[in-house]
Amino acid sequence: MAKLSLEEWVARLKKNKSFTANAAALIDIPAKPADYDDWPDWVNPKLRDMLQKRGMERLYRHQAQAVRFIRQGQDVVLVTPTASGKTLCYNLPVLQRILDEPETRALYLFPTKALAQDQMHEAHSLITDLQADIKTYTYDGDTPDDARRAIRRQGHIVVTNPDMLHAGILPHHTKWQKLFVNLKYVVIDELHTYRGIFGSHFANVIRRLVRVCRFYGANPVFICCSATVANPREHAEKILEREVALLDKSGAPSAAKTFVLYNPPIVNRELGIRQSAMTPARKFATDLIDNSIQTIVFATSRLNVEVLTKYLKDKFVKTKPKDDHFVTGYRGGYLPNLRREIEKGLRSREVMGVISTNALELGIDIGNLEACIMTGYPGSIASTWQQAGRAGRRAGRSLSILIARSNPLDQFIMENPDYFFSMSPEHCRINPDNLLILLHHIKSAAFELPFEKGENFGGENLEEFLQYLEEKGVLHRTDERWHWSAESYPADEVSLRAINPENVVVVDTTDAGNHKVIAEVDWDSAFTAVHDEAIYMLASEQYHVDKLDLTRKKAYVRKVDADYYTDAMTYTNVRVIDSFENVRAGGAIVEHGEVQVVRKVVGYKKIKFYTSENLGYGDVNLPEKDMHTTSYWFTIPRDRLRTLDFTPAEVIDGLSALAYTLQHLSAMFLMADTHDIDRSLGDKSGEWFVSQGKTGRVITSFANGRPQSASGPEGPRIDEFDPTIFIFDAYPGGIGFSELLYREHANLLAAAKSLIAKCPCAFGCPSCVGPTLEVGKTAKEIVPQMIDLVLGKG
Amino acid sequence: MTMKSIDKLKRLTGEAGQPVKKEVPAEAFSAERQAQLKELRLRIESVVSRSQARSRAALSEKTARGNQGLAELLEGCEVENDEGRFFLVSRMMRGASPHGHSVIQEAQRFDMTAAAMLANNPRISEWSSQDALFLDTETTGLAGGTGTMPFLIGLGWFDEGHFHVHQILARDFGEEKAALSYLRQIASQRKYLVTFNGKAFDVNLLSTRFILNRLSCDLTALPHLDLLHPARRILGHRLENCRLATLEEQILGVKREGDIPGWEIPQRYFDWLRRRDPRLLVDIFEHNRLDVISMATLTAHLADILTARALKQSAHPDDYLAAARLLLQKTGPSAVFKILDVLGEEVCADISQDSKKKLAFLYKRAGRIDDAVQLWRDMVECDPGDYQAVSELAKYLEHRVRDYQAAGVLIEKALSDATRFSCDERGALEYRLRRVSSRPATAQRR
Structure with a gap:
């Protein structure tokens, strides 16, 4: 069969009924002449x-x-x-x-x-x-x-x-x-x-x-x-x-581009489940590469990159058995040499398909790709255009397909294509005066040059910091100057990219006599990616993690051929430290302030390739991680919740559903990355919190200093604490999102109510209140009533 | 009333416990109560500022007492120049004073050609040992970078047979500029620097501090003999490490008692800054002074080996071999004759087979083939299985003397006597044997 050019491929696509039925938008952006x-x-x-x-x-x-x-x-x-x-x-x-x-x-x-x-x-x-x-x-x-x-x-x-x-x-x-x-x-x-x-x-x-x-x-x-x-x-x-x-007015010419928003079909209307975004991504990519159209596929996670790479490699192994790089993965954990090789292969068109995380989003020179497939909304409008820009950088038509997943943010984009195409992209937000960050840099700056009285550095009172560091014995004051007076080298104490600069190296022990380092994982990801018994995937090979040694910062793995991968389960527990502002609004107390967040990886799920069937669970025993940050939260008094005509279990499920919706909508309101914020349901003291366990929702109590299940034989109870929903900054010290959310509280809840009302599903789905398997069948009914309660309209 | 940032910070770092209940906002009180509060605040402020003034006075008194104690303990004095004040301890070691195996006035007579060779800088040969400035610093850390300060600068020089040590102390960060200015003045009177690891550390650090204090002085422009590298070349083969303390103990015969370990020094100085107890600094001064003097005797020791003045008690034949190799590499064959002569006198009884091998190689490189042959013969006699000696000797017989028969006999004997040749060595010898056997017994020399 003759190969299609991209023009022909797009023309054929436009005639395909099953495609057009699911295309939320198809826009041809014309070429623009130079100025x-x-x-x-x-x-x-x-x-x-x-x-x-x-x-x-x-x-x-x-x-x-x-x-x-x-x-x-x-x-x-x-x-x-x-x-x-x-x-x-x-x-x-x-x-x-x-x-x-x-x-x-x-x-x-x-x-x-x-x-x-x-x-x-x-x-x-x-x-x-x-x-x-x-x-x-x-x-x-x-x-x-x-x-x-x-x-x-x-x-x-x-x-x-x-x-x-x-x-x-x-x-x-x-x-x-x-x-x-x-x-x-x-x-x-x-x-x-x-x-x-x-x-x-x-x-x-x-x-x-x-x-x-x-x-x-x-x-x-x-x-x-x-x-x-x-x-x-x-x-x-x-x-x-x-x-x-x-x-910001470009005089450069731009090539014609076709941009498609594609919403995978609903496969189970009852549960509101859509086809996984991975399925159409695999189909489009296979067909494009078959037609010799060089394609980049962006996936939203390391795991998805590996899973998709495996699918595509499996597909092309028959036609290109010897050419290991014909399609390949690309992400941060790959060693630099391999990455350079892949970049070169892309420029020379020896690599015809690459599956990447956002690592390839920036301006690394990989030549002119023709098509770009985004498996899931990258989290921001800016990222979406950056990723789409990897196709057709210089001339000729190019194609970008954004495939939605079943979450409120992706679905919102599909429901409102105009929003996506007309909306200005996200704001970049920083908080250089985050106290911990500022402190690190004041130390580094003092090492570089002594501070003089009256000098400024940052938006806080510098002298207070200098005095604090003097008390700590790190600085020494002589007359009107503060000198560095410690043996350490402060710039080494902090990494700019993460709070914890440590890495864990992944050691392949398949060949007992020849242990090899095959990848590095940053400290925070290590807990979810290379815990004991996890399946770690690299370049579409599977490795079983035999042991994660946190003291030596090594994960020992060995190559296996498993038919499943693992997904870690974590719990999050939030405790209020300081409330900066609070207001009683309607039926709830709304606040923002400082919180302590404790996270722990408690177990993992085994998920079968292709069918995504859940094959079982395992336990993980890793230390907790502790972080101070800022949060927005609101508390609904328990006696108010009792006025709702639902069982306590249903109420708890409803609250979790509301938190789910709010987290996703918050990302939209803030025009921020979904990963920048997180959510939790519990009470303000941190003594009670709710998490998703193996068999359903569980309430854990710290009442006796040890975590224990607080769910009685009849299921969870809510008569012992006042449930609080936290939406918090995912960075220690916070970067200023929570105050914005506090101000937007009423709008946020109103938007949640409207999203749920407009959603076509029957009982709730991942696009509104979350999957029914997780939030129960009454969530879609109870959440709007709760919102009314919170807003004081109940 | 908002919370102070620093208190928030303390909570983020986990230093502070739970927050106390917030204060009731002032607006909640009546005007009369507010006026009372305002007056109370003023009173608190005046008490606080008085106590601050008292603590400032106490601090300056403590500083003065510390400085006075220091002057008494160390018999030093405060010096004032255009850039401010600093503290100076100057001592003189008389020519007859011993330091380890050495005596000051002997150390002063080191050979300038050798010194120039050690420094790899021919200019130094034009000067004398009195033009050297020995320098060693004590610092607030080993990390380097702009935040490390050399707080004590030890300087030494020879003058009329005696050795002078000046130690410049910045008693506080504020005295650094005056201290550096004094260093600059002393350095301008000398022609070249002698340090131990000063290229990588002390001079680098001082250059940084001159820039930070906006003083012009380029110590890096002075010719510089850094003893670390030649010491490692010449003496490193028999030491577990090449630290100055190790060299003192193993080579120079200097015994230190109660010496402060180097890693303790920065913290001592930080403690001094806070407590102003002069006893904290005494050990550091002594440590630094000995370092400076040892550098002077080490210079003499290394120069003596290079010039082969005489075999020193404290030197090892291998030191001379290492020195000869260094000379051969840097200046060529003629420079090593003297060492080889001296070594030749010692040979062969005391030195090891390995040293002989090196010496023979040096003879060969220096063009003294007869001496080399003599050594190879000795070596084969001691150990017929010494591959290198056998093969060098065979090569000599085959290519220079062209006595193929003698070469053949030598190899045959070695192959039958010795069993410890490796396969490759045996193969090479057998190959050579076949070649010399196929030639006429002796060739006509043209």
């Missing part, structure tokens, strides 16, 4: 000739505007789509300035080492063509020691990542004297990745950078580039703590 501008007259002729030889006859309008602003010393943030030539916006003024003043230095920051390598090569090839004596280097953990000295002294453009700036450059700034004294430009690419906890750390690293620059009398221009987000300027200004000019 050019003239070269500024100050551009060095050599530089202009070189760029023109590379095919840049003229500049796009946004490029011309950007280089003018930067030339004038204006800090900017550029927001333009992928492949719109934004790297030239900074490379041009930087190279020009170095040609004018050869002492000039520039610092480029990228969120990952891989991106830094990519951009160093790009800048290097420009310089080679320019035949100028300009040196550009990457500086990261992999840079050999003997090269570092030369880079510090001679590198005109130093390309690095925030982690290296934090732990390797700033604490040794005197070695970088030459760079700091002459620093004229700081480039921050992929600015939108610096949000949440990482962004809050990053803003503090910038505070430290600016402080060190000031010591050397430097005042560099900051050039930020960002994917499309709702608040690029506000975000840039929050990170840089200064005014920034926004440039």
Whole structure:
């Protein structure tokens, strides 16, 4: 059978009835012509000739505007789509300035080492063509020691990542004297990745950078580039703590694109269960790759990447038995060499299908892919467009298919395609003054330069922090200055990416004489991914975890051929520490404040491949993890709940259902990632909490200091505590979501009621109150009554 | 009234327990009560500020007492310069004073060509031992980076047969600039630096501190003899590690009693900053002083080995071999003759088969083939199974002397006498034997 081109494939798809019946939207986005501008007259002729030889006859309008602003010393943030030539916006003024003043230095920051390598090569090839004596280097953990000295002294453009700036450059700034004294430009690419906890750390690293620059009398221009987000300027200004000019009108041409929102068919109307998003993803990907259309599939989790990779490999093993990389997985845990190999294979089209987590969302050069399949809403509009952008970066038609899962957020997008296509993407939120984060960076900053009385750092009262650190014996005050007075190296005490910088390495013991490290798992994921007896999947191979050794930070695994995978079960228990504000609204007490969250992995489910059948359970015995964060919560007094005409078990199920709906809607209200917030049902003291057990919902009581089941023979009881629903920040210390939710309390509940009312299911489904198997058959009936009760309309 | 951030922070770090009940907001009180509260607050503030003033006075008194105690205990004095004050202890060691196996005035006579060779810097040979500035610092940590301060700088130099040690102490962070300024002044009077691991550590750190204090001084521009690397090359083969303390004990014969372990030093200084008890610093001064003096005698010891002044009691033949290898690599064959001569006198009774092998190799490299042959013959006599000696000797006979018969006899004997050749070695010897056997008994030398 002749192979179809993408145009033909899309045309055929549009005629397919079973497809159109489930397509919530199909939009053809037309191609857009380029908008050019003239070269500024100050551009060095050599530089202009070189760029023109590379095919840049003229500049796009946004490029011309950007280089003018930067030339004038204006800090900017550029927001333009992928492949719109934004790297030239900074490379041009930087190279020009170095040609004018050869002492000039520039610092480029990228969120990952891989991106830094990519951009160093790009800048290097420009310089080679320019035949100028300009040196550009990457500086990261992999840079050999003997090269570092030369880079510090001679590198005109130093390309690095925030982690290296934090732990390797700033604490040794005197070695970088030459760079700091002459620093004229700081480039921050992929600015939108610096949000949440990482962004809050990053803003503090910038505070430290600016402080060190000031010591050397430097005042560099900051050039930020960002994917499309709702608040690029506000975000840039929050990170840089200064005014920034926004440039967001792209003059670059764009290719035609077909964008499909696909909602898998309902397979069980009774239970409101839709076909798994994995099924159509597998079918579309198989068919596209069969037609030699290079395809990227994004999955929302590590596990899904592995499961899908296995499915697709199984499929193509017959036609391409020898070609191991024809379709392949790609995610953070893969070792760097393998990742480089896959990237290369994608550029050379030896790899025709890749299944990835959002690791490939950023600008790693993988060439022009034609089709993109997103298995599940990536959690934010910005991410969705970034992922879709991986298909058709330069020319020709491209295709993106977003396949919905059965959760309220995905379903909301399917029900309201206009919302998706017209809505501005998410806000980037950071809280650089998160007290724990700020404290770490004040320590690091004091190590770099003593603090002087009257100095500012962050939005809190600096002197209080300095006094606190003095009491701790970490700082020593002499006259009006605070000096670092400890033996430790504070930058090593904190990782910018996670609260816990530890990793667990996965050791393959299949060959008894030859143990091999096959992957790394971050500390938090280790509890759910490589607990004892888990099936760990890597490159679609299954490994059985024989032992997770937390003290040695190793998980010992051996290769197996199992027909199932495992999914961890956890419980979450929240205790109120401090209420910042509270109000009695209707029938509930609404509050926000500080909480302690305890999580524990208690067991796992074995799930069969393809059928997703539950094959059984196992116990896991791992320590609890403890975190302080901020939360929004409301409490419904138990006597109020008694007025509802339902059994206590049904009431508890209803509350869990309400929490489920609220968590998903909160993500939407905040325009945040679903992973940034979490939920829990219990009471304010943390003595009681509700979790999903092996056989149904259980209430656990800590009344005697030990967890014990509080469910009597007749099922759970609610006459002993006042149930509270917590929606909390998933980061220690919080990043400011809970206060926003507190203010939106009434709107949030009203939206939940309307979502449930509009949902076409009979008794509740994953798209509204959660799966009936988990929340019971009365949830859809009881939740609206509860909402009325909470809002005082009951 | 909102809670102070620092109290919230303490809760996040788990330092503070449960929050106490919140205060009732002031608005809840009558105007009269509010006025009373305001007055009460003012009174509290004045009490607090008076007690702060008292504690500041107490602090400055404690500091003064500590400084005075320090001056008495260490017989040092406060020095003032343009950048402020610091504390200085200056001592002199007379020429006749012993230090380990050495005596100061002997140590002063080290050979400058050798010193230049140790430093890998020919400029040093133009100067004298009096131009050297021996330097060692004690720091607030070993991590390096901008947050580590060298609080005690020990300097030493030879002058008219005696050895002077000046120890510069920053009694607090605020005295660092004056201390560094004094270091700069002393350094400007000397021509080159001598340190132990100073390239990687002390000088690096001092450069950082000069920049942080906005003082110009490029210590890195001074010629620098870092003793760590040559000490490791020449003496490392028989030491478990190459720390200065180990060298003192095993090589220099310096016995330290009650020496403070290096890892304790930063905390002692932090304790001094808080408690101002001068006894905390006494051990550190002594530790630093001995380090500086040992560097001077170590320099002399290494230079003596290089120049083969005489076989020292405290040296081992292998030290000379290592030194000869170093010289051969850096300057060429002629430089090693003297060492080889001295070693030759000692040979062969005391040195091991392994050392002989190295020595023979050095003879060969230095072009003294007859001496090498002599050694190889000795070695074969002691141990007919010594592959290297047999094969070197056979090569010599085959290629230089062209006495194929003698070569053949040698190899045959070795193969029959010895059993411990490896397969490869035996194979190589047999191959050579076949080759020399196929040639006429002696060749005509052209």
